[in-house]
Amino acid sequence: MFLQQLKVTGFKNISAAQLDFSQRLNCFVGLNGLGKTNCLDAIHYLCLCKSHRGLPDRNLVKHGQDFFRLEALFLDEERASKVVAKFATGSRKEFERNGAAVERLADYVGLYPVVMIAPDDVSLVQEGSEERRRFLDTTLSQISSNYLQQLIQYNNLLRQRNALLKTFAEERRFDAALLSVYDHQMEAPAAVLYQQRREFLARFSPMLSELYALISGQRESAFIGYDTDAPLDGATMVHLLESHREKDRALQRTTVGPHRDDLNMQLSDLQVKKYASQGQIKSYLLAMRLAQYEILRQEKGVSPLLLLDDIFDKLDAERVQQLIGLIIERDFGQIFITDAQKPRMEAVLAAFPGDHQVFDVTFGLE
Numbered sequence: 001m002f003l004q005q006l007k008v009t010g011f012k013n014i015s016a017a018q019l020d021f022s023q024r025l026n027c028f029v030g031l032n033g034l035g036k037t038n039c040l041d042a043i044h045y046l047c048l049c050k051s052h053r054g055l056p057d058r059n060l061v062k063h064g065q066d067f068f069r070l071e072a073l074f075l076d077e078e079r080a081s082k083v084v085a086k087f088a089t090g091s092r093k094e095f096e097r098n099g100a101a102v103e104r105l106a107d108y109v110g111l112y113p114v115v116m117i118a119p120d121d122v123s124l125v126q127e128g129s130e131e132r133r134r135f136l137d138t139t140l141s142q143i144s145s146n147y148l149q150q151l152i153q154y155n156n157l158l159r160q161r162n163a164l165l166k167t168f169a170e171e172r173r174f175d176a177a178l179l180s181v182y183d184h185q186m187e188a189p190a191a192v193l194y195q196q197r198r199e200f201l202a203r204f205s206p207m208l209s210e211l212y213a214l215i216s217g218q219r220e221s222a223f224i225g226y227d228t229d230a231p232l233d234g235a236t237m238v239h240l241l242e243s244h245r246e247k248d249r250a251l252q253r254t255t256v257g258p259h260r261d262d263l264n265m266q267l268s269d270l271q272v273k274k275y276a277s278q279g280q281i282k283s284y285l286l287a288m289r290l291a292q293y294e295i296l297r298q299e300k301g302v303s304p305l306l307l308l309d310d311i312f313d314k315l316d317a318e319r320v321q322q323l324i325g326l327i328i329e330r331d332f333g334q335i336f337i338t339d340a341q342k343p344r345m346e347a348v349l350a351a352f353p354g355d356h357q358v359f360d361v362t363f364g365l366e
C-alpha cells in the first residue's frame with residue numbers, strides 16, 4: 001500500500017497543491033515555517049481522520065477560508081482507491097472512499113496505517129499521562145476498529161458521568177441509582193480497552209527492548225509497562241467505580257478507569273523521565289516508534305506509511321545513519337521525510353538505493 005497522489009486545498013498554510021509521490025522515499029525540504037510539517041499532517045489526517053497534534057478540525061482550515069479538502073489516491077496491489085476528506089467550518093468532517101460516504105470513521109481508521117516520528121514525541125516522556133494514552137489509542141485504533149468504537153463510547157459515557165457528578169454537587173443532591181446506570185454502561189467498553197491495552201503492551205515491550213538495543217548499541221535494557229488500576233481477577237469496573245464513589249463525589253469527576261491508565265517507561269529498572277540522558281531518551285522514543293511501526297505492519301499485513309518530521313534535528317548524525325541503515329535493511333514501505341537543510345538531505349539520498357522524490361516546500365511564501 002502506498003500513497004500515489006495527494007491534493008490539498010485550504011489546509012493550514014497550503015492554499016492548493018498536488019503532489020505525486022515516489023513509492024519509496026519522499027523528501028520535503030524548505031525553510032522553517034513554509035509548510036513541511038503541514039504536508040505530513042495532511043497525510044496523517046487522511047489516514048487517521050485527525051491531525052497529528054490532535055488539533056480541532058476548525059484550526060486546520062487555512063486562515064481566511066471556510067473549508068479544507070484533502071484528496072488521496074492510495075495504491076494497493078494494483079488497485080487504486082480514492083479517498084476524500086472534507087471539512088467546512090461549522091459542519092462535521094466527512095470522508096469518502098471510492099465515491100461512497102464513510103459511515104463510521106472507526107471502520108475507516110486503520111485501512112491506511114501510519115506512524116509519525118516528530119520532534120514533539122519527547123512529550124511522551126515529559127508530559128502527563130494523556131500523551132501516553134494517546135499513543136496507545138492511536139496505535140490500537142488502527143489495529144482494531146472495535147477498540148476505537150469502544151473508546152468513543154467510553155469517552156461519551158465518561159463525559160456524561162462527570163457532568164452528572166458536577167450537577168449533583170451544584171444541586172446538593174445525590175442519586176446513587178442514577179450514577180450506577182453509568183457505572184454499568186461503562187463496564188463493557190472499559191473491559192475492551194483494558195484487555196486490548198494489556199495484550200498490546202505484552203507484545204510491545206519486548207519489541208521495544210530489541211529495537212532499543214539495536215539503535216543504541218547500549219547495555220541498558222528498555223522496558224515499557226502498563227500502569228493501570230484495571231480490576232483484578234473477578235472484580236469488575238462496577239466494583240471499581242463503587243469503591244471510588246465517595247472520592248468521585250468529592251472531586252466531582254470519575255477518578256478511576258481506563259482514562260487514568262499510564263505507561264511506565266524504564267531503562268534498566270530506572271524511570272526514563274527521571275534518570276535517562278537526552279541521548280537515551282532519543283533512542284528510547286525512536287525504538288518506541290519503530291516498535292509501533294513493526295506491530296502495525298504485522299497486524300495489518302501492509303507496511304504503514306512512515307512520516308519522519310525533522311528527524312535530523314532530533315537525532316545526531318550517528319543515529320540518523322543507523323536509522324537509514326535500518327530503513328534500507330528492513331525494507332520499509334513508503335517514507336516521507338522533512339528537513340530544512342537540503343545538503344544534509346542530499347547526503348542521505350546519496351546513500352539511499354531506491355526511487356525517491358524531493359519537493360521544495362514554499363507554501364508559506366504564497
Ligand SMILES: Nc1ncnc2c1ncn2[C@@H]1O[C@H](COP(=O)(O)OP(=O)(O)O)[C@@H](O)[C@H]1O
Nearest residue numbers: 012013032033034035036037038059061062063
Ligand atoms: N490554519 C492555518 N492557516 C494558515 N496558516 C497556518 C494554519 N495553521 C498553521 N499555519 C502556518 O503554517 C506554518 C507552519 O508550517 P509548518 O508546516 O509547521 O512549517 P515547517 O516547514 O517548519 O514544518 C506557520 O507559519 C503557521 O502559521
Ligand SMILES: [Mg+2]
Nearest residue numbers: 036037038310
Ligand atoms: Mg516542521
